[in-house]
Amino acid sequence: MLTLCAQEQIDNSKTTCSFILHLKANYYKMKKILLVIPIILLLAFVGCQNQVQEQILPRIIFDTDFGGDADDLGALAMLHGFTNNNECKLLAVMLWTNEKYAVSAVDAMNRYYDNPNVPIGVRAGGTHVSETTHNKILADNFPHELSYGDVPSTTELYRKVLAENDDNSIVLVAVGPLLNIKLLLESGPCSFSPLSGKELLHKKVKEMVVMGGQFPRGEWEWNFNGDMPGVTKYVFEHIDLPVVFSGYEIGVKIKTGNVFNDIDKNHPLYIGYYHFSEHASWMSEYFVEGRITPNATYDQTAVLYAVRGGVGKWWNKVDGGFCKPDNDGGNVWVEGDKTNHSYLKLIVEPEEMANLIDSLMLIDVNLNIPE
Numbered sequence: 168m169l170t171l172c173a174q175e176q177i178d179n180s181k182t183t184c185s186f187i188l189h190l191k192a193n194y195y196k197m198k199k200i201l202l203v204i205p206i207i208l209l210l211a212f213v214g215c216q217n218q219v220q221e222q223i224l225p226r227i228i229f230d231t232d233f234g235g236d237a238d239d240l241g242a243l244a245m246l247h248g249f250t251n252n253n254e255c256k257l258l259a260v261m262l263w264t265n266e267k268y269a270v271s272a273v274d275a276m277n278r279y280y281d282n283p284n285v286p287i288g289v290r291a292g293g294t295h296v297s298e299t300t301h302n303k304i305l306a307d308n309f310p311h312e313l314s315y316g317d318v319p320s321t322t323e324l325y326r327k328v329l330a331e332n333d334d335n336s337i338v339l340v341a342v343g344p345l346l347n348i349k350l351l352l353e354s355g356p357c358s359f360s361p362l363s364g365k366e367l368l369h370k371k372v373k374e375m376v377v378m379g380g381q382f383p384r385g386e387w388e389w390n391f392n393g394d395m396p397g398v399t400k401y402v403f404e405h406i407d408l409p410v411v412f413s414g415y416e417i418g419v420k421i422k423t424g425n426v427f428n429d430i431d432k433n434h435p436l437y438i439g440y441y442h443f444s445e446h447a448s449w450m451s452e453y454f455v456e457g458r459i460t461p462n463a464t465y466d467q468t469a470v471l472y473a474v475r476g477g478v479g480k481w482w483n484k485v486d487g488g489f490c491k492p493d494n495d496g497g498n499v500w501v502e503g504d505k506t507n508h509s510y511l512k513l514i515v516e517p518e519e520m521a522n523l524i525d526s527l528m529l530i531d532v533n534l535n536i537p538e
């Protein structure tokens with residue numbers, strides 16, 4: 168039999184043992200917790216970083232007459248490249264054109280570049296078919312799910328996207344005629360916002376970048392004309408936002424697309440640009456069987472400025488005055504006090520800009536991303 172004293176010693180030692188075991192167990196628990204906490208903090212930090220980074224990325228709406236000239240296709244490729252390179256966020260693509268296959272072509276491009284959820288808005292009022300555009304050939308060659316009837320009007324999508332985003336957060340890049348913007352300005356309250364279109368645009372958009380017009384003056388330019396007399400004049404008479412113009416005189420000197428002759432013939436830029444070289448009425452006289460013809464580079468300059476800026480590096484910004492459009496596609500820069508208008512003036516050789524834009528259109532193909 169154990170003595171009472173011995174029993175007490177055993178009990179004490181059991182207590183000490185269980186205390187030590189308890190401490191040990193807690194130590195391992197604490198160790199696990201101490202190991203997990205930094206991981207949680209790190210994940211939270213990375214999450215916050217991503218959120219902050221996403222908030223400061225240029226948030227772009229791309230308004231385009233996709234399918235006519237190939238530069239819209241090149242510009243969209245650049246935007247997807249920039250998106251995938253974490254340099255911008257593409258909020259929406261707005262189609263000025265109501266050509267039958269335009270929605271399917273853009274949906275195919277969004278999917279090709281792995282951004283299938285970028286919403287598309289389209290000009291309401293029915294479709295037409297144009298064999299000369301490269302919309303159908305892109306739709307025929309690349310998987311897509313959407314066609315004209317599946318997407319909202321540009322006015323509806325503009326109002327939704329603007330309402331959903333922070334004030335003063337959006338860069339609107341317009342590289343086609345400006346009818347969609349005019350219709351937005353004329354729109355009234357809807358389920359997305361009680362504001363008028365004009366109020367909504369001015370509240371949410373911090374800058375408009377417009378490919379259009381000629382500077383300091385020009386008689387006629389397609390985006391300012393659009394076979395829609397008065398649209399451009401109306402738009403700029405109703406907008407007080409900062410507007411930066413990239414005029415015809417910049418893009419016409421920058422010839423790009425020759426490099427697409429050396430890429431995979433199943434790439435959308437090869438297929439789209441080849442079709443354009445062969446079928447666009449203003450390109451066919453230069454067409455050589457089997458070759459993509461180098462093309463003017465208007466819309467890509469607007470995208471490049473919108474995402475990367477580059478003032479002082481690739482172009483200067485001319486201000487002190489305003490752009491005065493007429494009703495039929497002409498415009499003049501009226502010199503005077505600083506206004507909300509400015510225009511870009513290229514300060515590098517067109518060939519240097521062409522090399523940069525060729526590379527940026529092919530970010531998905533190039534391993535080195537040009538600065």
Ligand SMILES: [Ca+2]
Nearest residue numbers: 232239342343
């Ligand atoms: Ca265009």
